[in-house]
Amino acid sequence: MNSAVEHIATDQPPDEAKARDLDYGWQSGNQIELLENGEAYFPRVFDAMRAAQREILLETFILFEDKVGHELQGILIEAAQRGVKVVVSLDGFGCGELSAAFLKTLADAGVMVQMFDPASKTLGIRTNWFRRLHRKIVVVDAEVAFIGGINFSADHLGDFGPEAKQDYSVQVTGPAVADLHHFALAQSGRQVRTRRGWRRRQQRPSPWATDSGEGLVRLIYRDNLQHRDDIEEAYIYALSKAKKRAVIANAYFFPGYRLLREIRNAARRGVQVQLIMQGQPDVLLAKLAARMLYDYLLKDGVVIHEYCQRPLHGKVALVDDDWSTVGSSNLDPLSLALNLEANVLIRDRAFNQQLYDSLATLSKNHCQVIPAKDKPRLWLWRLTVGFLVFHVMRHFPALTGWLPAHKPRLKPFESQAHD
Template identity: 55%
Template sequence: MKRPWVEGNSVELLINGEAYYPRVFEAMAQAREEILLETFIIYDDKVGQQLQRVLADAARRGVRVEVVADGYGTADLPADFIAAMTDAGVRFHLFDPQPRLAGMRTNLFRRLHRKIVVIDGQRAFIGGINYSADHLGDFGPMAKQDYAVEVTGPVVAQVHAVSRRLMSPVLEPPSDVRPVTAPTGDVTAVLVERDNGQRSTAIEAYYLEALRKASSRIVVANAYFFPGYRLLRELRNAARRGVEVTLIMQGEPDMRWVRALSRLLYNYLLRDGVRIHEYCRRPLHGKVALVDDQWATVGSSNLDPLSLSFNLEANLFIRDHAFNQQLYQHLQSLASEQCKPVTLERMIRGYWWRAPLIFLCFHAVRHFPRIAGWFPAHRKRLEPQQPEVATQGNLNEGNT
């Protein structure tokens, strides 16, 4: 089910928390009617506490504030942190929370992984940045490299509708904010979501369409790279027909097993001329890509089984030369100044003992969409968090 591309938008690239947090908090502080916020993680640190304050202040001045945080990613948020918001009038919901098992968080699959903010139906933010201090450079060597976009224009109506649909079981009374549809710029864009219903392959489908049409260049910067066989094949095919294909992967990963899995796929791509760089300055958390000189995407979706087959994700796909060029110049700078190139010679060292693992990995990515269907598609819940009484709202599988 494809959503139409919409003309007349303005889109601004926001790199890392230093650019993102001031803009999103300023927009929240200026909200007059409604704030809709979805995220995977909120931490009780300086960023989370600033979010807490700006949302509570908005609620006190009469703004309707609806927050949905993932019950796995935000499982450790203290009750008093949440109470400080709900006491001010913020409606705070956890997405499908589950009890711990032997002290461990459970229910890893099918998480709310998308990061969306919609302000008054007029302004939206989409990307991969959570509300935690590890998205700021002063966090130290493990500070994340990440991206988001700020959007105005008619495409905000799509973002608003997607977020409102997720929250519909707990929106009482229903939201009466009507998104502004007047043009604000020259950018063409579309908001694409991945769910476990009719849009289960939507984000991957937009990637595949762009890769097949690529004629000059493809650049992908993705934190967790273990895509399906079709996407791997299109990257290789593009390189074979002369397209300059560049991948920027994690060189200083926050989870080392992720890099190990990605490297098992490098041989397949390097042999056909794909260029691979590992970003070594700090952990790469971004999920961005561009094709030729018009197409680009920024969002929450990694190119791995969790994002492509299980989680709720959202990416903004963009057609605009200026935005494409800005992102291209930034990624080129990363590749040339802060990355280590990966060579085929380096990857084939010790190939004899890795060959069986590579064989198994290829078959895993080739058949993973079918394997994913074996996992239960549980009913997703939004659980309102209140100081004294907790109620539950059910969210049907096909309605995300």
């Protein structure tokens, strides 16, 4: 038996989950930098790993055996061999195509590899579709952290071709890294030392910091226990506070009615609301689902752009001049009702402007504007179909969590399976 490679539970066992149900507050004095696409992200995160002295914690939904995956593998092996503690948590579906040899090479070098909800193929098809570990977090030496939507795969680089993804992550340094480090440790099953600021709170911190100072960061996450709606609620609360502008760029957009209503209400009271959606989707159903909601939003003044240069994979938003969020969570049923996700909320004017400028360039140069229609054709049919599809997509993923295949479990990995 090889203890360096383990299977981890779909959800934390009840006793562990209770101990790890923590709310992270706002931390001030941070430095936040937007990293757009793999060209900015991979060099920065790889340099941080190469400089690691004590610890690397990594969670990702996808890791492929391509040029990015092999470079990451080499960096992690080299770090482990020089005595750095390296813990890698991979999703059993997103990383289901990794070869035994690739994982065994990591494990043999001393990297602790964990696979979230792995499942063997049935008739050549993977069946573990739902309740995924969708977070993308890297924390190095508890001093620098990266969080966003970028996986470790070459399709986040422009030279991949027309299917290269448009995406975002952030690098964080400062006090908020301690929260990200604590969270990553707890979720990976490692022992954590709880400090006073991480005790469970009767009242959760507001998604809108009371101070409007610079460098404020708060970690929020979604699980299937006590934090089911935290990310969705943060969007709703921020939009309710919007006075000037709101921009949401999201790859898979099919949120609940409360969030849709808040987007519409913001536009009604004069907020400049802009959505950037997929125009060239990697999943056609995502585009069709989002378009069912367009008429509802367009008639109240929401401006909708479809990004057409390549697949949009980002999960970012900003409100007014200093509130932003970046993370792994889409605004669709899987992310909002089932997957394990993590975002950071940011109150910082410079970062907000940097994100706004990036999205403005995107919408101006590479998007088409969806025109508002005075009288949409077949509106009653579209309304009926949209209603049915909406509720099926909103509730079906959550129902799958009741299936026996997704009961929590923690079992060691047998090395013979990789020989």
